[in-house]
Amino acid sequence: MRLLIIEDEPGIAGFLKDGLEEEYFAVDIAYDGKTGLDLALINEYDLLIIDWMIPALSGIEVCRQVRKAGNPVPVLFLTAKDTLEDVVFGLDAGANDYIKKPFEFEELLARIRVQLRNKNQNDDSLSAGILNINPVTHQVFCGSNEIILTPKEFALLEYLIRNKDRVCTRSRIIEHVWDIHFDSDTSVIDVYITFLRRKLEAAGAGNIIQTIRGVGYIIREPGVS
Amino acid sequence: MRLLIIEDEPGIAGFLKDGLEEEYFAVDIAYDGKTGLDLALINEYDLLIIDWMIPALSGIEVCRQVRKAGNPVPVLFLTAKDTLEDVVFGLDAGANDYIKKPFEFEELLARIRVQLRNKNQNDDSLSAGILNINPVTHQVFCGSNEIILTPKEFALLEYLIRNKDRVCTRSRIIEHVWDIHFDSDTSVIDVYITFLRRKLEAAGAGNIIQTIRGVGYIIREPGVS
DNA sequence: CATCATTTTAAGCAATTTTTAAGCTTTCCC
DNA sequence: GGGAAAGCTTAAAAATTGCTTAAAATGATG
Numbered sequence: 001m002r003l004l005i006i007e008d009e010p011g012i013a014g015f016l017k018d019g020l021e022e023e024y025f026a027v028d029i030a031y032d033g034k035t036g037l038d039l040a041l042i043n044e045y046d047l048l049i050i051d052w053m054i055p056a057l058s059g060i061e062v063c064r065q066v067r068k069a070g071n072p073v074p075v076l077f078l079t080a081k082d083t084l085e086d087v088v089f090g091l092d093a094g095a096n097d098y099i100k101k102p103f104e105f106e107e108l109l110a111r112i113r114v115q116l117r118n119k120n121q122n123d124d125s126l127s128a129g130i131l132n133i134n135p136v137t138h139q140v141f142c143g144s145n146e147i148i149l150t151p152k153e154f155a156l157l158e159y160l161i162r163n164k165d166r167v168c169t170r171s172r173i174i175e176h177v178w179d180i181h182f183d184s185d186t187s188v189i190d191v192y193i194t195f196l197r198r199k200l201e202a203a204g205a206g207n208i209i210q211t212i213r214g215v216g217y218i219i220r221e222p223g224v225s
Numbered sequence: 226m227r228l229l230i231i232e233d234e235p236g237i238a239g240f241l242k243d244g245l246e247e248e249y250f251a252v253d254i255a256y257d258g259k260t261g262l263d264l265a266l267i268n269e270y271d272l273l274i275i276d277w278m279i280p281a282l283s284g285i286e287v288c289r290q291v292r293k294a295g296n297p298v299p300v301l302f303l304t305a306k307d308t309l310e311d312v313v314f315g316l317d318a319g320a321n322d323y324i325k326k327p328f329e330f331e332e333l334l335a336r337i338r339v340q341l342r343n344k345n346q347n348d349d350s351l352s353a354g355i356l357n358i359n360p361v362t363h364q365v366f367c368g369s370n371e372i373i374l375t376p377k378e379f380a381l382l383e384y385l386i387r388n389k390d391r392v393c394t395r396s397r398i399i400e401h402v403w404d405i406h407f408d409s410d411t412s413v414i415d416v417y418i419t420f421l422r423r424k425l426e427a428a429g430a431g432n433i434i435q436t437i438r439g440v441g442y443i444i445r446e447p448g449v450s
Numbered sequence: 451c452a453t454c455a456t457t458t459t460a461a462g463c464a465a466t467t468t469t470t471a472a473g474c475t476t477t478c479c480c
Numbered sequence: 481g482g483g484a485a486a487g488c489t490t491a492a493a494a495a496t497t498g499c500t501t502a503a504a505a506t507g508a509t510g
Contacts, residue, residue, distance in 0.1 A: 167362040214376035215363045
């Protein structure tokens with residue numbers, strides 16, 4: 001899951017990036033509104049976290065421009081302000097939620113999960129067939145027995161399942177799971193697909209990851225055509 | 226909708242103008258190529274109808290100059306000629322469609338409508354009849370069942386559908402899908418058309434790719450003549 | 451600092467896609 | 481109807497892509 005943080009205070013930005021990367025998000029940072037808007041329009045993020053007070057272009061203006069471009073990405077506002085008018089103003093500009101500074105990291109995480117969950121109209125746990133994964137505890141179950149995955153393995157599987165029944169292209173996987181944005185001839189994806197397939201197969205999930213040659217991979221929900 | 230007719234025979238020009246104005250088009254007429262080109266460059270038309278044989282500047286030259294100026298306005302050629310070379314020549318010069326004289330007014334009207342409709346198609350998913358393709362996920366559906374295509378097959382189908390109801394010449398296909406810009410006597414296109422037809426037929430889409438002998442191929446939206 | 455788990459790189463092999471080439475069929479014009 | 485040109489089909493060669501494995505790099509932990 002790929003996030004963009006638009007925040008001018010390096011301390012807060014760095015703290016957020018570290019904390020979110022520990023939760024296996026791919027995180028980009030922009031230190032002013034203009035850069036942030038450019039990044040948000042060029043790349044495809046799963047969530048934007050925008051500070052209200054930032055240089056070059058206000059957070060609210062960034063949000064408005066993103067919406068104007070027809071981009072429905074969830075937006076979470078970070079704000080010191082808390083008067084009702086300001087909140088209304090922000091939500092009218094197209095924000096999905098806001099959180100007041102100072103905030104608990106746990107609360108931020110919870111609100112991020114809410115937004116990402118809304119995206120797929122699912123509850124907290126994601127599933128595909130017999131497979132069940134929990135993004136909060138980072139656990140994976142095949143029926144009743146747990147599959148132990150490394151962080152990268154988990155991130156890849158989570159991305160595939162969040163986008164189940166859709167083809168995930170190699171470039172999108174490398175962007176959203178590895179946060180690599182330039183062309184490269186790495187073969188990490190192949191290797192991790194092999195790792196995942198081996199563990200899933202051993203746990204009795206069968207081979208649910210299908211290859212779309214020349215394009216990418218897909219996990220299909222069985223029985224739903 | 227504003228049209229420009231470039232046609233030297235006053236009889237035909239007048240007949241077209243009257244008929245099209247009855248259909249609520251705004252119609253300008255130029256009686257020679259030079260005047261027509263000036264008008265086309267100065268004003269903003271939604272469609273140009275150009276006769277092949279006109280004084281001062283040939284129709285094909287007008288078309289080429291318009292394209293050279295970066296103007297993407299749809300161009301419909303009126304031609305008495307119907308040898309293959311001439312049609313190829315015209316389409317390569319940037320024309321979108323052609324109609325042979327003598328023609329039925331109804332047919333001309335239908336072709337005009339096709340061009341104007343194509344103009345405002347900004348939708349993310351492309352379709353032709355029962356067929357639906359998604360350029361983002363590289364998936365193709367015939368109704369509800371998916372058709373698995375290789376990358377080149379997909380690229381070819383996408384190009385044909387993006388240009389549906391327009392003739393796609395072999396040279397344009399080889400340029401846009403294969404990125405080959407020099408003449409070559411390859412027969413890859415034939416082979417891939419065969420591949421595509423076989424897969425589409427098997428999926429129940431019928432034979433929607435029509436051959437225009439000596440020119441290229443076209444996918445027509447059913448229900449539009 | 452040494453150890454262990456995780457991640458990345460690289461290389462050989464296998465499978466699929468793409469291209470080439472040849473023979474066959476259809477269409478068009480004389 | 482006959483010949484030529486254009487398109488269709490098929491099979492096999494060439495090129496590309498993906499899979500797998502092992503080993504090297506990285507990072508975390510005591």
